[in-house]
Amino acid sequence: MAKMIKETEHPLYRKSNKMRMERIGKWLTFLSVALTATITAAILFLVFSKGVSTFIVNDGSVKEFFTGTTWNPAEVNSLGQPIIGALPFLVGSLAVTGISALIAGPLAIGAAIFMSEIAPNTGKRIMQPVIELLVGIPSVVYGFIGLTVVVPFLRGLFPGSGFGIAAGTIVLSVMILPTVTSLALDAIQAVPRSLREASLALGSTRWQMICKVVLKTAKPGLLMAVIFGMARAFGEALAVQMVIGNASVIPHSLFEPASTVTSILTMGMGYTVMGQAENNALWSLALVLLLMSLFFTIAVRMIGKGKSS
Amino acid sequence: MSAKRKDQLATAGLYVIVGIIITVLAGLLGFVFVKGVPQLSWQFITSPPQIFKEGGGVGPQLFNSFYLLVLTLIISVPIAIGAGIYLAEYAKDHWIIRCIRVLIEVLSSLPSIVVGLFGFLFFVLYMGWGFSILSGAFALSVFNLPLLVRVIEQSIHNVPKSQREAGWALGFSKWETITTIILPAALPGIVTGIILASGRVFGEAAALIYTAGMSTPIIDFTNWNPLSPTSPLHPFRPAETMAVHIWKINGEGIMPDAAAISDGAAALLIISILFFNFTSRFIGNLLFKKMGAN
Numbered sequence: 001m002a003k004m005i006k007e008t009e010h011p012l013y014r015k016s017n018k019m020r021m022e023r024i025g026k027w028l029t030f031l032s033v034a035l036t037a038t039i040t041a042a043i044l045f046l047v048f049s050k051g052v053s054t055f056i057v058n059d060g061s062v063k064e065f066f067t068g069t070t071w072n073p074a075e076v077n078s079l080g081q082p083i084i085g086a087l088p089f090l091v092g093s094l095a096v097t098g099i100s101a102l103i104a105g106p107l108a109i110g111a112a113i114f115m116s117e118i119a120p121n122t123g124k125r126i127m128q129p130v131i132e133l134l135v136g137i138p139s140v141v142y143g144f145i146g147l148t149v150v151v152p153f154l155r156g157l158f159p160g161s162g163f164g165i166a167a168g169t170i171v172l173s174v175m176i177l178p179t180v181t182s183l184a185l186d187a188i189q190a191v192p193r194s195l196r197e198a199s200l201a202l203g204s205t206r207w208q209m210i211c212k213v214v215l216k217t218a219k220p221g222l223l224m225a226v227i228f229g230m231a232r233a234f235g236e237a238l239a240v241q242m243v244i245g246n247a248s249v250i251p252h253s254l255f256e257p258a259s260t261v262t263s264i265l266t267m268g269m270g271y272t273v274m275g276q277a278e279n280n281a282l283w284s285l286a287l288v289l290l291l292m293s294l295f296f297t298i299a300v301r302m303i304g305k306g307k308s309s
Numbered sequence: 310m311s312a313k314r315k316d317q318l319a320t321a322g323l324y325v326i327v328g329i330i331i332t333v334l335a336g337l338l339g340f341v342f343v344k345g346v347p348q349l350s351w352q353f354i355t356s357p358p359q360i361f362k363e364g365g366g367v368g369p370q371l372f373n374s375f376y377l378l379v380l381t382l383i384i385s386v387p388i389a390i391g392a393g394i395y396l397a398e399y400a401k402d403h404w405i406i407r408c409i410r411v412l413i414e415v416l417s418s419l420p421s422i423v424v425g426l427f428g429f430l431f432f433v434l435y436m437g438w439g440f441s442i443l444s445g446a447f448a449l450s451v452f453n454l455p456l457l458v459r460v461i462e463q464s465i466h467n468v469p470k471s472q473r474e475a476g477w478a479l480g481f482s483k484w485e486t487i488t489t490i491i492l493p494a495a496l497p498g499i500v501t502g503i504i505l506a507s508g509r510v511f512g513e514a515a516a517l518i519y520t521a522g523m524s525t526p527i528i529d530f531t532n533w534n535p536l537s538p539t540s541p542l543h544p545f546r547p548a549e550t551m552a553v554h555i556w557k558i559n560g561e562g563i564m565p566d567a568a569a570i571s572d573g574a575a576a577l578l579i580i581s582i583l584f585f586n587f588t589s590r591f592i593g594n595l596l597f598k599k600m601g602a603n
Contacts, residue, residue: 018482025484026399032391033400033409036454040412043419043427043451050430110326118323127327134334136505136582138512140552141575145337147559148568174333181330205316235420237515238556262422262515269426269519274434286426290419297418301411 044290051287054280060084065284071248071264073281082277086261086285088250093260093292095165096244097234100172104180105226107173109215112184117210128185134178143239146171151243158255163245166254171239176229183228187221188214220303227303231296235289237262261285338579345576348569354577357527358554359564367574369525372541373442373548374511374581377521380446380544381510385453386503390492392454393461393499398487417455422515424452429519440547445521452516457506464498465491497596504589508582514552522547523557551578 054060054073060082068085077083111131115123150170155162191214199209215222245257246267265285272279310318352366359365392413400406428448438444468491476486492499525548528541535542549557555574558567 018485022482022484025487026395029391029395029399032388033395035388036392036416036458037409037412039451039454040416042431043416043423046427046430047423107326107330110323111330114323114327118320127331130334133583133586134337136508136512136586138514138552138578138582140512140514140555141341141578144555144559144571144575145340148571149340174337177330178334205312207316207319208312210319231418235422237420237422238518242556242559262420265422265426266515266518269429283426286423290423293418293420293423294415297415300418301414 047283047286047290050280050283051290052284054082054084054277054284058082058277058280060277060281060284066090069250071281073278074276082281084281084284086281086288088248089259089261089264089285090288091250092165092168092244092258093234093262095254095258096168096172096240096260097230099165099169100176100233101226101230103169103173104177104229108177108180108225108229109184109222111181112188113210113214115181115185116188117206117214128182131178131182131185135182137178139175139236139239140242142171142175143242146239146243154255160253160255161245161257162255163243163257164251164253164255165244165258167243167245168240168258168260169254171243172233172236175236175239176232179232180225180229183225184218184222187218187225190221191217220306224300224303227296227299231293231300234292234296235262237266241266261289265289341572341575341579345572345574345579348573349576353573357525358558358570365564365566365570367551367554367570367577368530369528369541370549370551370554370574371577372530373521373525374550374552376541377442377445377449377517377548377550378507378511380442381449381453382503382507384446385450385457388450389454389457389461390499392458393465394487394492396458397462397465398483398491413455413458416451417459420515421452421513424448425516425519427451428516433520438545440520440522440524441545442521442548443544445517445548445550448516448520449510449513452513453506453510456509457502460502460506461495461499464495464502467498468494493600496600497593500596501589501593504585504592508585511581511585512552512578514550514556517550517553518556521550521553523549523553525549 054065055062059080061079061084064081065084065086067087068083069087070083070085071088072083075083111127115127146167150167151162153162154160154164154167158166195213195217196209199213200206204212240260241263244260244263246259246263247257248259248264251258265282268278268282272282354366354371355368356366357369358367396406396410425448428444428451432438432444432447433440436444472490472494473486476490477483481489526546527539528543528546529539530541532540533542534540535544537543538546551574555571555578558564559571564570
């Protein structure tokens with residue numbers, strides 16, 4: 001006797017293998033996305049929670065952290081607060097980042113203009129591959145060259161040991177130059193050809209066309225390129241640490257040993273014990289680094305948004 | 310000054326700028342090669358470093374660099390491909406997805422030392438893996454993931470829409486279309502991206518000093534049992550890579566030939582990066598020819 005098959009149990013109503021695979025695939029790929037996002041959230045959370053413990057657990061003063069000039073987190077001052085004046089590192093980091101952006105920015109934009117407007121053939125065939133290769137050179141190599149070439153060179157020219165902000169700036173400028181150039185080139189090449197032609201047709205010279213049309217149109221992109229370079233310079237640890245001299249004082253000149261946030265982190269983290277005031281103070285510096293990097297990311301995003309609207 | 314004169318001056322100025330840049334960059338590469346290449350020898354590439362004497366090599370460091378790279382790729386590539394597929398094919402314009410995209414962008418712009426410190430806190434201390442290859446590989450994967458995800462998403466995005474429509478028209482499900490049509494079509498871009506990212510991983514040092522450590526125990530290259538502590542494959546031994554080695558011997562190296570060793574190691578590092586760049590171009594072209602319809 002024939003068994004009654006309920007309508008919904010009919011084979012046609014069953015989920016096919018295809019459907020099952022589709023579900024599994026979608027979920028697996030979503031999990032990978034979620035994992036990547038979770039890692040970021042975990043990093044932000046961990047660094048944040050460790051970074052604020054200096055101020056919460058060890059009673060550090062936020063004001064002293066940003067304005068004090070003595071860094072000795074193992075000791076406490078008369079108020080019982082750890083001595084965590086991080087101003088020398090902040091000044092050092094901002095100085096090397098700012099000056100190297102001032103050096104590398106114009107050079108990179110100049111090179112990008114040359115590669116796209118003046119000699120597109122040489123630019124595309126020779127310079128672009130070389131620049132792309134240089135983007136990939138590890139930062140320790142830049143630091144090592146700084147140590148063996150730039151520092152002795154500065155030592156010969158100026159009084160002092162050669163280590164200092166000037167050496168750090170030179171190393172960082174050379175290091176971010178390829179990155180900024182290649183991003184600036186993208187920005188300039190994204191300017192529509194018709195704009196250039198219109199400008200030339202109106203009788204402007206090539207330089208007028210570059211200045212008044214190309215650079216003006218590409219301005220947000222160029223700004224993004226420079227900020228991106230600054231973010232890299234600010235976060236660079238080893239190359240700077242090798243040439244800056246690592247003295248935790250505010251230097252009186254560019255040729256005296258100084259420190260950056262990253263260099264002190266690199267030097268100190270291995271010699272402190274987890275959970276102690278000295279260690280927590282270093283994590284506060286890591287938090288500063290993280291916040292600066294967030295600031296740069298937001299700046300790039302804002303400019304990007306302004307550009308698209 | 311006439312506009313024409315200005316134009317000539319500006320052009321000359323641009324030539325000067327480019328001249329400066331080319332001199333600096335060529336000098337940089339030239340310096341590394343001229344000083345470094347004479348140091349390279351079979352003995353240098355294979356022998357272990359010396360602490361007090363001259364004549365040490367970078368054998369274990371070179372091995373560690375490659376071993377870490379391989380482990381990093383094994384960990385990060387599958388996750389990145391999954392994430393790339395989801396973001397390119399399934400993700401809708403939803404606020405959660407927008408949040409996730411921002412987080413990935415933030416991750417890609419984090420300084421590598423911050424990633425290293427996270428690795429130190431999480432893998433080395435919390436997971437209890439110590440300074441080890443495994444901690445290093447996971448830290449490098451975190452460092453590598455956002456870039457890979459972006460490259461892979463972009464390559465998948467670049468596959469023409471018509472290819473997807475063709476798949477759907479043949480009755481393929483979305484997943485089947487992705488795995489059988491879109492991934493093969495996007496493969497050249499994906500492989501090129503992976504190899505280029507490898508170059509970045511290979512030269513990374515800041516994320517490694519507090520995860521994979523700054524020392525290498527004595528390892529025995531005849532012992533390939535991954536569970537034995539003297540084996541090069543042992544995942545829980547500290548592993549100093551080439552880039553970390555250059556940094557370390559310049560800071561605290563006491564061997565008399567530290568400068569010469571750094572020269573050699575720097576040249577070796579750049580040659581490896583060059584190798585990655587050329588392979589990526591070569592394989593990218595090869596795959597493109599093979600996968601392309603003509």
